[in-house]
Amino acid sequence: MTAKFFKHLYFRLPNIIKLLISVVFIMTLFGIIIHFVEPRQFPTIFDGVWWAFVTAATVGYGDYVPLTSSGRIVAISLILTGGGIIAFYISSISSETIKKEHDLQHGKLRFKGNNHLVFIGWNERTRQLIKTVTDIFPEVQIVLIDRTERRIYYQEFPVHFIHGDATEDSILDMANIHQASRVLITADDSKNERQADNWTILSVLAVRGNNKDIPIVAEVLSKVQVENALRAGATTIISSNDFMSILFFHELSHKKTAAPFEDIIQILNQKQFSHTKCPKELVDLTFLEASSILLKQGHLLLGIIREKECKIHPPTGFVLKEGDILLSLLDW
Template sequence: MQLIMKLAFKLVRLNHYLIAALTLALVAISSALAYLIEPETFGTLFNAIWWVMTTVATVGYGDYFPKTVPGKVLAMFLYVFGIGLLSLLIGKIIDSIASFHKRRESGKLKVQESNHILVINWSKKAQLAVEELLSSEPGIHIVIIDDGDKHPYDRPNVQFVSGDPTSIEVLAMANIHAARSAIIFADPRIDDASLVDGKSLLIVSSIEQAAPAVHTTVEIVIEKHILNFRHVQVNDFILSHDAVSRLAVRSALKEGSVDLFTQLLSKQFGEDVFDITPDPAWLTYGDAFAALLRQGATLIADRTDMSINRKLDMKIPAEARLFVISNEDTIHKIRSERRY
């Protein structure tokens, strides 16, 4: 009995790959022995495998069973070792699944996805951003990086990496090199506004060092810090209270205009802003404006230039990036027709 206990203790300490290999070997050898001992009983090797599997799985249908003493001895061996080994394998699999979920929940899994979006520093604004991203592109993969120790928004396509986002190692866990872009929100847990921007600046510096090609958007609390962020080549920055203040003014001066801006800010309802590749047949902005208008879209800008409706006779430059106001169905139709 002591020998069996020692053997069982050693088996429990084996890794699941070795236990899986031992289980397969046990099934294969036992099936071959069963067929060699009683070929008349089982008829084919497959039937012998079937009997071994139903025995070690404790199903025992009774359609096949050994009739000779050697066959019964083999069956008793399977009762003692086969059932225990299979149970151990199943337990290891369950433990692995539980461990995987625990590591995922605590943000300890390395991100394997690519072309994903990083959302750094969790807050209510970050949650709204994640919800807007999922609404805009349902198949998009999002990675949240935060100092917390529990997944703050456990949804499909949303992974969590726990740790200090200023750390290169943490950014590497989030697969920063394969990321599409990163959005850095002001950390709401820091009271001093200067320290909030200081942390954001350190995060951006780490991203620029690790993956300079990744597009970065940063929320800035104090306006005078904008110059500091320009030095680290931030692609876009948003003043923390700027958008809210401006929308409030628009609402006060131009009643009802806030709904228009809300539609353009969100893909969840109404019209939206889309970029579109210029058609080679369009020579001027006027050609593009007229062609898109006929298809149900309104041309509004070339990159940041929103005055092109006063430059309709101007030729479209080769590096142009046009933006239109449209809905999802219309822009999808325009892009689909462009492929043919």
């Protein structure tokens, strides 16, 4: 039973570990043999093992040398067997390192960290956000999930890339979604608005199914899908089309004497419109009290949606209720 257990355990080990065990076993065997063949030249087994490693690795210090014919026959056998296995072991380490780097670039490796950010979707918005996060918070680990990109170089974008569909549990498990701190889902630029929003909502459902407590920030293109995204489990909704509409309106309506719209771009590039369910801690607080709390968190509260009625900048004494949706500008 014990022999079968160790045999089973051995075959479950990684190949590189099994190869290392084989190297140590063969070198130790030859060290024992040479010790008994030439006990004067190799007074201890450790001296024999040392000689075996030095000889097989072709280092050749010359501090221990077999003198008898029997000892030299042992040395020849060691060179023919042990030298090859050590060379194979070293080449295997190099091959394993290259394979790991290849798998990392192609999104095939599981992420083993925790308290990390998960970004779903690879586009210009994601690239800019990765740069901003890594510049401000270099210690934060980012996992990127995308099904369209085939390769991402870590040297260019310091993220752990996972290639696959974020609506699949196996892909989310590779991203260690259970121990992530926050998820951002961006709209798929390769699809039309309806398809992109449907995929976003499916991704929200998949993430929420794997982690019921994690905050989920989702980009939704169509206003009609905001409620569905919130029902699916999104914590915060980013309406990027709202931002673009206001920017276009500003450009179309500004007078020639007005400053060009690049000034507003610099401000709004750092913010996005957000739809968020009213947190429990803000229920029964006034609009003014909630605004002060959210401002400290980087949210500029603009108004609320209650029973499908939008109230922009209500009176300061207006009391928030459970089920309200908060409209705010969110700092990126």
